[in-house]
Each structure stands twice: as C-alpha cells, then as structure tokens.
Amino acid sequence: MKESAKDIQEHPPAGMGETADVSVSEPNKAKYQQALDQAFSRMDIQQKSSNDEYSDDEDRAMQKREMLRSWLNRLFRIKMTDGRILSGYFVCTDADANVVLQGTSEFTEIGGEERILGLVMIPGRYIVSIEERNPPVLW
Numbered sequence: 785m786k787e788s789a790k791d792i793q794e795h796p797p798a799g800m801g802e803t804a805d806v807s808v809s810e811p812n813k814a815k816y817q818q819a820l821d822q823a824f825s826r827m828d829i830q831q832k833s834s835n836d837e838y839s840d841d842e843d844r845a846m847q848k849r850e851m852l853r854s855w856l857n858r859l860f861r862i863k864m865t866d867g868r869i870l871s872g873y874f875v876c877t878d879a880d881a882n883v884v885l886q887g888t889s890e891f892t893e894i895g896g897e898e899r900i901l902g903l904v905m906i907p908g909r910y911i912v913s914i915e916e917r918n919p920p921v922l923w
Contacts, residue, residue, distance in 0.1 A: 856875070858916055859916070860915065863911075864906065864910045870890055870891075871888065873888075880907075882908045883905070888902060
C-alpha cells in the first residue's frame with residue numbers, strides 16, 4: 785500500500801494539512817472548553833473574594849490607624865497594677881501594648897502628691913485601665 789506523493793497531497797492523513805477532519809474532536813473540545821471556562825470562573829470568584837477579604841482587612845487596619853491618630857496629643861489617665869495613676873499626653877504605642885506619654889504626672893490612688901515625670905514609657909503588662917481625660921467635643 786504505497787501512497788504516491790500526489791495521493792498524500794490530495795488526501796492528507798488526519799492531523800496533517802488544512803483539510804484534516806476535526807469534526808470528531810469538536811464535542812471533546814467543547815467539553816474541555818466548558819471545563820476550562822468553569823475552572824476560570826471559579827478562580828475569578830475566589831480571587832474576588834480573597835481581594836474582598838484583603839480590602840476588609842485593609843479597611844479595619846485603616847480604621848485602627850485613624851483611631852490611634854485621633855488619640856495623639858490627647859490627655860490620658862492610666863491606672864497601673866501597683867496602684868499608681870499616670871496622667872499625660874499620648875505619644876505612641878506598639879504591638880506589645882506599651883504606651884508612651886509625654887508631660888506625665890504620677891499620682892498614688894490614696895490622694896498622694898503629684899510627681900512630675902515628663903516622658904514615660906509604660907509597659908503594657910502593667911496597665912490596668914486607660915481613659916481619655918479630655919474627650920473630643922461632638923457638635
């Protein structure tokens with residue numbers, strides 16, 4: 785069964801040439817295309833939901849930053865575990881809940897004298913409560 789070059793050109797085997805019969809693979813191709821489309825749509829949904837979660841986290845972080853910014857240079861009163869009360873202007877805090885106050889005065893719970901300390905860092909583990917002494921006026 786030798787085929788001549790002329791026969792090959794006129795009737796190329798499947799997969800060769802432009803006139804190859806692809807109608808047999810069309811249903812399979814459609815199935816694969818559907819599966820790919822479904823996979824891509826799931827990926828888009830997952831990416832959108834993960835982006836939404838990320839933006840929610842960003843929103844929460846932004847709200848927390850704004851809250852901390854609003855506390856800057858406000859007068860706070862901090863009660864400590866040893867009974868001392870420190871009153872000063874909020875400067876900063878960190879991940880360990882340490883707080884830095886400036887222009888700080890120290891008092892004892894039992895009506896002791898005021899002792900001016902200046903700039904202090906209060907370790908978070910010794911803080912019992914924090915309250916703002918001059919809350920913002922809301923109109």
